[in-house]
Amino acid sequence: MPNYRMNLLVCGGTGCKASGSSEIIEIFEKEIEKAGLKDEIHVITTGCFGFCEKGPIVKVTPDNVFYVEVNSEKAVRIINEHIIKGRIVEEYLYKEPITKEFLPEQSDMPFYKKQIRIALRNCGFIDPENIYEYIAADGYQALGKVLSEMTPEEVIEEVKKSGLRGRGGGGFPTGLKWEMTRKSESKQKYVICNADEGDPGAFMDRSILEGDPHSVLEAMAICGYCIGADKGYIYIRAEYPLAIQRLRIAIKQAYELGLLGKNILSSNFSFDIDLKYGAGAFICGEETALINSIEGGRGEPTVKPPFPAQKGLWKKPTNINNVETFANICPIILKGADWFKSIGTEKSKGTKVFALAGKVNNVGLVEVPMGLTLREIIYDLGGGIKGGKAFKAVQTGGPSGGCIPKEHLDTPIDYDNLTKIGSMMGSGGMIVMDEDDCMVNIAKFYLEFTCDESCGRCTPCRVGNMRMLEILKEITKGRGTMEHLEELKDLGQTIKDTALCGLGQTSPNPVLSTMNFFWNEYVAHVKDKTCPAGVCTALLKYYILPEKCVGCTACAKVCPTNAISGEVRKTHVIDREKCIKCGACMATCRFNAITRR
Amino acid sequence: MAGIKSLDELKAIRDKYRENIIGRDTSNSENKIRISVGMATCGIASGARDTINAIIDEVAKEKLTNVVVVQSGCLGYCYAEPTVEVRFPGKEPVLYGNINAERGRELVKKHIKNGEIQKDWILERTFKNI
Numbered sequence: 001m002p003n004y005r006m007n008l009l010v011c012g013g014t015g016c017k018a019s020g021s022s023e024i025i026e027i028f029e030k031e032i033e034k035a036g037l038k039d040e041i042h043v044i045t046t047g048c049f050g051f052c053e054k055g056p057i058v059k060v061t062p063d064n065v066f067y068v069e070v071n072s073e074k075a076v077r078i079i080n081e082h083i084i085k086g087r088i089v090e091e092y093l094y095k096e097p098i099t100k101e102f103l104p105e106q107s108d109m110p111f112y113k114k115q116i117r118i119a120l121r122n123c124g125f126i127d128p129e130n131i132y133e134y135i136a137a138d139g140y141q142a143l144g145k146v147l148s149e150m151t152p153e154e155v156i157e158e159v160k161k162s163g164l165r166g167r168g169g170g171g172f173p174t175g176l177k178w179e180m181t182r183k184s185e186s187k188q189k190y191v192i193c194n195a196d197e198g199d200p201g202a203f204m205d206r207s208i209l210e211g212d213p214h215s216v217l218e219a220m221a222i223c224g225y226c227i228g229a230d231k232g233y234i235y236i237r238a239e240y241p242l243a244i245q246r247l248r249i250a251i252k253q254a255y256e257l258g259l260l261g262k263n264i265l266s267s268n269f270s271f272d273i274d275l276k277y278g279a280g281a282f283i284c285g286e287e288t289a290l291i292n293s294i295e296g297g298r299g300e301p302t303v304k305p306p307f308p309a310q311k312g313l314w315k316k317p318t319n320i321n322n323v324e325t326f327a328n329i330c331p332i333i334l335k336g337a338d339w340f341k342s343i344g345t346e347k348s349k350g351t352k353v354f355a356l357a358g359k360v361n362n363v364g365l366v367e368v369p370m371g372l373t374l375r376e377i378i379y380d381l382g383g384g385i386k387g388g389k390a391f392k393a394v395q396t397g398g399p400s401g402g403c404i405p406k407e408h409l410d411t412p413i414d415y416d417n418l419t420k421i422g423s424m425m426g427s428g429g430m431i432v433m434d435e436d437d438c439m440v441n442i443a444k445f446y447l448e449f450t451c452d453e454s455c456g457r458c459t460p461c462r463v464g465n466m467r468m469l470e471i472l473k474e475i476t477k478g479r480g481t482m483e484h485l486e487e488l489k490d491l492g493q494t495i496k497d498t499a500l501c502g503l504g505q506t507s508p509n510p511v512l513s514t515m516n517f518f519w520n521e522y523v524a525h526v527k528d529k530t531c532p533a534g535v536c537t538a539l540l541k542y543y544i545l546p547e548k549c550v551g552c553t554a555c556a557k558v559c560p561t562n563a564i565s566g567e568v569r570k571t572h573v574i575d576r577e578k579c580i581k582c583g584a585c586m587a588t589c590r591f592n593a594i595t596r597r
Numbered sequence: 598m599a600g601i602k603s604l605d606e607l608k609a610i611r612d613k614y615r616e617n618i619i620g621r622d623t624s625n626s627e628n629k630i631r632i633s634v635g636m637a638t639c640g641i642a643s644g645a646r647d648t649i650n651a652i653i654d655e656v657a658k659e660k661l662t663n664v665v666v667v668q669s670g671c672l673g674y675c676y677a678e679p680t681v682e683v684r685f686p687g688k689e690p691v692l693y694g695n696i697n698a699e700r701g702r703e704l705v706k707k708h709i710k711n712g713e714i715q716k717d718w719i720l721e722r723t724f725k726n727i
Contacts, residue, residue, distance in 0.1 A: 005653045005666060007621050040650065042617075062665040064623035086636040086668035106623065125621060135607065136614035144604035258600025266602050 004042035006083065009059040011124060013048030013210050014203075014242050021045075021056035024075045031079040041083060044133075047211015049124035050365035051111055054094060059106065059124070066106040067092045097361060097383055111362050111381050116343060118351050119167075119204075119327035120367045123211030128246050131253035134214040140259050142333035143218050143225075147267040152182060152226040159226075159329065161337035163349030168194055168285070168322030169400065169426045170502070171348075171415040177319060180309040181227040184317035189229035191220050192313065192320040194290060195236035195243070198282040199398030200449060202429035204353040205323035207365055209236070209243035212327065213250035219329035221260065221271045227319050230270050235290050238277040247275060282399075282453035286501050287312075287320045289455065300457045301501035322427070324353055344370035348414030352425065358395075358432035359386045368413075375409040378432055389434040393517070397426025399446045399453075400506030402513025403439060422513040424506070438535035439518040440525050444472045446510035454503065461504030464495040468511060476536040480526040489515065530597065537581050540596045546571045548593035555585035555594065616657055620665075628686050630664045630709060632656075634696075635680040637671030644697055645679035651698035652681070655705040664709060677720055683708055694720035 054068035093102040126133035160175030197205040254260040284299040293299040312318025348370040361383035393403040402423035492508030551569040566572030634649040677694030684690040
């Protein structure tokens, strides 16, 4: 084994691959070969670094230099300058947007400063397609420890003591779930990993599976040992081809080394893992619907109880955990519950991975200790709002969550605080909105998503959400009334109270929370028939400013409906009866004489 | 590939492959001893590559985990290449000249491991960094 003196860690996550990281890896390998440094410099394809905004990412160690937005041309120069001659190429480093300084080291970057990486510990550090790298990073040590030194009860006790709660959205205590499944009597039990990540803008589970698939396999085996199961399924959406490919490789390698299969590490414990592909139905992230889907039935939820812990897959006791939850298990076993408990808030322990998206400078994946405030995440890690605009709201929890306005920016994030302010942790999507976003329109967007994804099993969700969407559409078209707003509230509350599963019970949240925090915006749409953010086209009116109009006739010429009239060199006017609000006039005017409001 | 039969066997594999990833661990790097080898054209021409590889090999052999070995650019001491700088956390760096592979190994054993500065090989620093 060559003793490499330098490593080039290249991100091979979906985001960076899409911006060309595979090509960069090829160039690195070719150039290093050419320079005769093949036995000295190691090029490693890793999982996601999280800094997707600036991908492709290349990290050079042991120098700890962090290059961003690398392309093929930059790759050649990095080899020639940094790798061969030891000169860091400054202009390819991350540039601090405020001080305009180039920051060479990853640890200097504000994006990484407040992060604690537990679930993402190996992402961007090891080659996910090589089991030996995972083993070198203490991989399968937790499984070994559990099998040789601990009873299932002791492991469950440790997980309970750690305070770990489900990271998929519900926040149910993981140890308790394991204990319940263990206590259900049956010869056959199952472990399921829920990798049906479906919230718009969320990609933490995908990144974990792409960057560190073994951590999930190992934790599933530990769970199997605890509850008495010998079979596990990973239910993963077919739209994640790279994650599926890396999982397959990981499973194959684990079998080859006897870390999965019969009598693992010469113990009496055997465990098999299979993949099941989901067809991209959002509802299949709900555990009972997921189980129906694995069994070959329609992805529809069933009434709970019985809970999966009592009657799950094939009517056998089944433990379902989310990807990120599993990714936290091995560190808890190796470092102990007390270590884990020392991070986070009183009722929410450990860290949470968030997918930061929307109008924020640093789009990407961050793992932060519970209890950090929204402000710290959005302004310190996220680098503030794009284009220096004003912050309006942050949406957490996806279609089940709500919008949080700036009054609550200093709320420490944990499960309970987010629920208190009308949103929820959810799976960890965090979409930032600025002054140009219309909250009514945002609520409409999420409701459209829910209507598309509702399985149709129960009436409140199937019909109720559709009615809510119709009302919202009326409002955004300028035909809303104050009665509509009352109806929305009533309907939302009724759906919350009566829907069958988690999807329906939470689907009105985006509407209810925006109505709660942005009531004025709804009233403006209904009473004044205007959209303050200028998004709802039906409510916009185009005006020509007489003081700026020079009468050049350019607007009149482009108007497709001949709605603009006026003599040459005299102020023109728009006939709002004819205007179809296409905006062609505004785009054409060279004197900024046309506005809309 | 034969299966792993015990936790001890698994630990042995971990220790064997740990060397591969240890250089990547940049956490706590400010508290580690930093050895930088001048690897500009003149350094390489005088054999700096052999020096750095020898140092890395020796660090691995001695199982020193608190050491980071990096390459740096030209310092201007072309007459004394290859140059090696040793920087203990919180201390003034020590600059050595004419360090071939053999001397590199000795530096690791004497200076890094035992803390004995090798006075004979020291280059006098004739510049100030601003």
